[in-house]
Amino acid sequence: MSTHDNIVLNVSGASKRFGGVQALSDVGIQIQRGQVYGLIGPNGAGKTTFFNVITGLYTPDTGSFSLGGTPYTPQAVHQVAKAGIARTFQNIRLFADMTALENVMVGRHIRTRSGLLGAVFRTPGFNKEEAAIKARALELLDYVGIAKYAEFKARTLSYGDQRRLEIARALATDPQLIALDEPAAGMNATEKVVLRELIDRIRNDGRTILLIEHDVKLVMGLCDRVTVLDYGKQIAEGTPAEVQSNEKVIEAYLGAGHKPH
Ligand SMILES: Nc1ncnc2c1ncn2[C@@H]1O[C@H](COP(=O)(O)OP(=O)(O)OP(=O)(O)O)[C@@H](O)[C@H]1O
Secondary structure, three states: OOOHHHHHEEEEEEEEEEOOOOOOOEEEEEEEEEEEEEEOOOOOOHHHHHHHHHEOOOOOOOOEEEEEEOOOOOOOOHHHHOEEEEHHHHOOOOOOOOOOHHHHHHHHHHOOOHHHHHHHOOOOHHHHHHHHHHHHHHHHHHHHHHHOOOOOOHHHOOOOHHHHHHHHHHOOOOOEEEEEEEOOOOOOOOHHHHHHHHHHHHOOOOOOEEEEOOOOHHHHHHEEEEEEOOOOOEEEEEEEHHHOOOOOHHHHHOOOOOOOO
């Protein structure tokens, strides 16, 4: 397999403007299969905008996008999910009054044949599929370490466990790429260690991960490659060691006008 075949996400020339703000300016990244790829930058650098663009929440002004070698147009969230990108959000978005298990099952439904109509009419095909979905969802809860909370409502789980539940739900869609938006936000040191182990395990199991994270130590310890954004521009790309010693990066993080993280 050539390096090219191994590229999961290929984005080039992505730009997005909001009124007077150029939130993203000609950003391009290539993520290889099995990598954890980090996206970092000071507040307002454009990280979330980039996530929103590649996942269909925002329509980009320019850019070309391909996933697993197939071009895609990120225009609708459900199309992007079907194409194979699953994401979590900075502010957790679970179905708070559904159980942990049900939350993961919802993620799985986008890959099933019976779909919503089958669920409404409870066809035989649906019932069989439903049992398989449930079994897979339980496996995933176990995988992220929260199987014991399967029947708990999502809102009753601790913050760290809710984040892990979001990851289980993302995995349930069998994504080509998992995009994690600040998964460690609000976590304590112990929870961060557990999260790091989980992300490592997901990578070792052959998945590909794009990560926005403010915790620089976590990013540098976990990521294979990193892109640094600043005012919408890509100011550095490389291994964590290369990026950390880059003058522009040091300036962006330490220079005036930015809050350090
Ligand atoms: N929907 C929007 N409408 C107008 N401006 C927006 C919108 N979304 C983002 N922006 C602007 O685009 C710029 C980039 O914001 P973005 O949220 O992508 O940055 P970020 O790197 O994710 O920041 P943070 O680390 O604070 O989450 C900011 O100036 C922001 O105010």
